[in-house]
Amino acid sequence: MADVGRDAARGPGGHPFGPACAAPRVGIVRDVRAPNLPELRRGVLAVCVLSDLDLEPAADGVLLTGVPPVSVSWTQLRRALAGHDPEQATGRARLTDWLLARRWCADAGRETVELALRPVGLPLDHVAHPGLDWVQERVMGDALDLGLGAVGLDPADRDRVVLLPASVVDAIGIDSDVVWQRVRADLERLGRLAAERARQDQKGVLRPFGDCDAVTLLGARSLRAALAQQDNGLGAAVVPMLRRGWTRLAHIDPAFGPAAAAATPAEQRGFARPLLLTADELTLVPEGGRPERIVLRDRVVDAPWDRDVLYR
Numbered sequence: 001m002a003d004v005g006r007d008a009a010r011g012p013g014g015h016p017f018g019p020a021c022a023a024p025r026v027g028i029v030r031d032v033r034a035p036n037l038p039e040l041r042r043g044v045l046a047v048c049v050l051s052d053l054d055l056e057p058a059a060d061g062v063l064l065t066g067v068p069p070v071s072v073s074w075t076q077l078r079r080a081l082a083g084h085d086p087e088q089a090t091g092r093a094r095l096t097d098w099l100l101a102r103r104w105c106a107d108a109g110r111e112t113v114e115l116a117l118r119p120v121g122l123p124l125d126h127v128a129h130p131g132l133d134w135v136q137e138r139v140m141g142d143a144l145d146l147g148l149g150a151v152g153l154d155p156a157d158r159d160r161v162v163l164l165p166a167s168v169v170d171a172i173g174i175d176s177d178v179v180w181q182r183v184r185a186d187l188e189r190l191g192r193l194a195a196e197r198a199r200q201d202q203k204g205v206l207r208p209f210g211d212c213d214a215v216t217l218l219g220a221r222s223l224r225a226a227l228a229q230q231d232n233g234l235g236a237a238v239v240p241m242l243r244r245g246w247t248r249l250a251h252i253d254p255a256f257g258p259a260a261a262a263a264t265p266a267e268q269r270g271f272a273r274p275l276l277l278t279a280d281e282l283t284l285v286p287e288g289g290r291p292e293r294i295v296l297r298d299r300v301v302d303a304p305w306d307r308d309v310l311y312r
Contacts, residue, residue, distance in 0.1 A: 068106055
């Protein structure tokens, strides 16, 4: 098995470990209706007012003012929406993120952006997922998408990784498919380093490495292969937040992962359920069950506070 590329089929399918995840997919919007021109104009006007974004109307789109000025067509804006309503909160957020990324890339220039590119991984149902235009690769198992991001573009937060859909990268003269190969190789290198660090950790904790958070690191085949190998070919992980995960589940309370994910803000949330992984595949466990009951079956101990389990 191998990771599925951006141009491959992305529909949900069966899975050897159980039924496919039933949660709504951000990358796939059902009942898509392309917004008409008045709806697009109203959506862009709302973005301009709410986000203090400087733009001017043009014949076939809008003009982002600045040096250099950036012309954006209505077709590009429809693609950025990925089927969402431009007059709803999600649609406005997508327009805002796309237009800001386009403006910042133009300000920085091609060479600066190319040097700043980083891999980013997001769960399919993550609130910040920009849609299929951003996806460079989907890991088999329909749980994790990989795409491009860049550091140093946001003037207010230079450490923030800004997500860059392919249409934004291509617009400044960078071939997103070509640069992805280099960025993907960097992810594999970081995955090997993260695997070694997790192996030496008593609880197998996954922490950010370089500019990659824990969820992004799971996109590295080198890391998945190492985690699966230490569990005889089929590994497991709990990654309830973007920046932290655990790979030795014998030390984890079964109810901890879902509870931690529910308590984490949506922007920082990872996977709501535990993960099963092999070298080539990453998938969520099926929904259902009552993990909180498992701890009630444990025998009573004299010093429960001294047990090496997170958290009981």
